Amino acid sequence: MKKISSKLLSVILAAFIIFTAAVPSFAADDLLWEHVWNEEHDNGVILFPGSNNSEMNVSWCSETKSEPKVIVDEGIVIGSGAEEFKGYCVAAPDGDYSNKVTITDLEPGKTYSYQCVSEGFMSNVYSFKTDVDPNTFSAVYMTDIHTSHDDANENGIKETAEKFNSTLAEAASRKNISLLLSAGDQASEGYETEYKGYSSALALKSFPVATTIGNHDRKGIAYKTFNNVPNEREDNLVASYIGGDYWFVKGDVLFLVMDSNNASGMDHRAFMKSAIKANPDVKWKVMMAHHDLYSGRIPRRESENELLRMIWGPLCDEFKIDLMLLGHSHYYTVTNVLYNNKTASDYSEMMTNPAGTVFMVSGSITRPRTDEDLGLNEEWVGYANTPDQRIIYNILDFTKDSITVSSYYKGEKDAFNKYSIVKTSNEGGHPDRLIPSFFDAFVRFAGTVYGFFNNIGVYSDLKDDGFDVDFFEVVFNN
Ligand SMILES: [Fe+2]
């Protein structure tokens, strides 16, 4: 068969990208994926949420340092009326540079084309859509993607990235998706090459991904350079050294994205307080972090989970979190409605004005577990599934009054689980927790002290691994 030239494939890709602006499909066939992998993945062009619906953040890699810009126009082509948005460039750990730009003044219900430009680089023209009704949108939630370097398999990153790409493509073929929520462990070793693999997913050039930091992301420092997130906390007592807590608003939902590797409960509480103060009128609060809290299905992690519950449970109560999305255990579970670390009401397909928080964990994309070593906390978990190594993704449909979660096995038509949280007022059924207990405050303080010492250990490990890191930055500052 005659070899199809790279130039022709570029034209096919451009046509595909323009086509996807009109039809929400990212069906990545083998030929297209091969081309994206060979020609595009080094650039790592990827979208992140802006602070609100009128903004979109962009990030990409380059070999040289320059002032990056993104050219943006309405519609599916860039014309003479295009606008330029300038950003900044930071050094990445392996000698590359990471370019970060924020696009502003976006209007609802429009298609925008964009092209990333930095010294010696001009990307393809990609496009994204803004939500028609800001209060009605759909997001994909996945966790533990684990794009993985493998010493024994030179194609390890490519193969795991392909699994992620095809899973996201399937999710995005179901409906208009305007956000991916990824609850940590995007990479397995924290290598820059793993993040380049993960950011190759075609769909992430057309809607943004909000990621949080998993324990595996924290094995290196590359994660930091691949992010361009809004409203990141910078004045922590204890550093979240590859990226701090951040928030963004989409429609009537405040998303709080937390670094659960950092045990500093004092910092997390201060961040949540300021994020909610900045957005007092939002109806929904959805939090995302990496470490599973309540499923407890891996017994060796149960003591760690217990400590984490003592930090995060009271914060969810105090700030009336509706839904918390988690990862780490790689087991699909949904809890009952929890308040004060106890069941306030049972899990059901429709939870109206729940008097507490629902906690959810999804399965891993590339490392799904079997149901060995089960130690399910039946006290809290309302729905559990042991998928025997099947890949799971979830679609969250947001409306003004409800969040509906539909969970799918990759390759199957119908959802295997579906539930809704409904609120008839901003408060819903959350009780007030007006006077936080002394014990909760002590736990947060103890977590903060632990965080200092933990970061000293992290600094020492990074130095041993040959990273040129600054003690003050790793231990105290973001
Ligand atoms: Fe994981």
Ligand SMILES: [Fe+2]
């Ligand atoms: Fe993990």
